[in-house]
Amino acid sequence: MDTLDRCCDQTRGWVNDAIAAVAADANRSADTHLLPFPLCGDWGIDLYLKDESVHPTGSLKHRLARSLFLYALCNGWITEGTPVIEASSGSTAVSEAYFARMLGLPFIAVMPATTSGEKIALIEFHDGVCHLVEDPSKVVSTARALAAERGGHYMDQFTYAERATDWRGNNNIAESIYQQMAAERHPIPAWIVVGAGTGGTSATVGRWIRYQRHCTKLCVVDPENSAFFDGWRDHDPEATVAAGSRIEGIGRPRVEPSFIPTVVDRMMKVPDAASVAVLREASAKLGRRLGGSTGTNLYAAFALIAELRSRGETGSVVTLLCDSGDRYANSYFSDSWVDGHGLDLAPYTETARRFMSTGEWVEPS
Structure with missing residues (x-):
């Protein structure tokens, strides 16, 4: 009988210790906060931000x-x-x-x-x-x-x-959102809005929604210079674009393997100027700086809330606060950076301000 032993006790021991160390990090970390976003008046619709910036490394x-x-x-x-x-x-x-x-x-x-x-x-x-x-x-x-x-x-x-994350539970981000929403007046969100960077978050949330048989719909946002939206719209997993995304953390030049299009109910292509305008306005509203992908998320969340209001519906919308805007002092919060990239924030700033004060949504032409 031939045998071959590829493992030694020392190697297995190091791996065991490494797994224990990584697992202990999760055990030490409290869950991230679910923050209500202040809307004007009682529209019967609530908006929440899952604040992933409080992780030890500051992001989702x-x-x-x-x-x-x-x-x-x-x-x-x-x-x-x-x-x-x-x-x-x-x-x-x-x-x-x-x-x-x-x-x-x-x-x-x-x-x-x-x-x-x-x-x-x-x-x-x-x-x-x-x-x-x-x-x-x-x-x-x-x-x-x-x-x-x-x-x-x-x-x-x-x-x-999409495969490394346990989408059936184990305190993944979707399970955490629904647990924290349990005591709110609209505990089952009408929409959850996330961006696409790897596709892992949308895969986890979309699978969890179906696994738990919730009526929530999943909206995935994509910035300029990214292939996800075109690939989803055209059913083309080979879709590509030439330029790189200016909204760090989301957007890819190709449709990545972790992106599962069949769990996505709707996608929105958000202009980069809209992302930056909204993150600035929302930062002023919250009294803290938000990152670029959070601006992208909120632009879509505002549009969805306006749609719900136009149909006379109530409910809740949840999106992600992915990281702190302190990482982008020299980009999204810099007027010279904005001008250098040729971004006209004015029409999107007006759209965001009108929504936050009246609930009306007027997409810039």
Whole structure:
């Protein structure tokens, strides 16, 4: 009888300790807050923001990074000393750098050269190395090549996001939203609005809605220079665009494997100027700075609420506060950055202000 033993007690012991360390991080973290967004008057409709900025690494991607590390550890892809490489526009890399440092692993983030300096600084704070790429379409191929060259593991959030997260429960973001909504006057949301970066969040939320047989509909928002909307509209999983997204954290030049179009009820393509205008107006309303993808989410949430009102319906809408606007002081909150990108915020600012004061929605022509 031939036998071959590929495992040693030392390797298994390190992996066991690593899994315990990552799991302990989740156990130490309280759930994120569900914040009511102040609307004018009682319209019979409530808007909530799931505040993912309070995670230890400051964004929604903390959940994803934890799941990806557990998935890779349990699959035997990461062992002691394995270099970890990721393709990321910033927030996922910040969170993965945090977990890599926790486990004593080298981490390299391959990112577009346009990634905000604030995010680069956060990755480096967690001992990560930033590898910047001029062509956003080359980020994934560069990450794969670096992993092969260094004998490391390419984490590949764009493929594994939808399968690394336990969509049936285990305190995933969808389960958390419904638990926190239980005591509200409209506990089952009419709509949940999320962005598409990997597609993992929309896959998790959409599957949970169906698994629990809720009547909630899922709206996915997509910024300019992203392929998700076109791919969903045209039933084309091969859809691509040439330019990179200016709204960090969402938008991709191709439809990623983690995006599950069949769980999405509606998609909206949101202009970048609208995202920036709304995040600024909403930041002033809340007294705190919001990130770009939160502006994209809120633009769609406002439009959906206006639709509900026009039909005389009541209910609730939930979306995500993905990260803090403090990471974008030199971009979305900089007038020179806005002007340099040729964004005209004025018509979308007027739309947001009119909605927040009257509930009326007038889409700029």
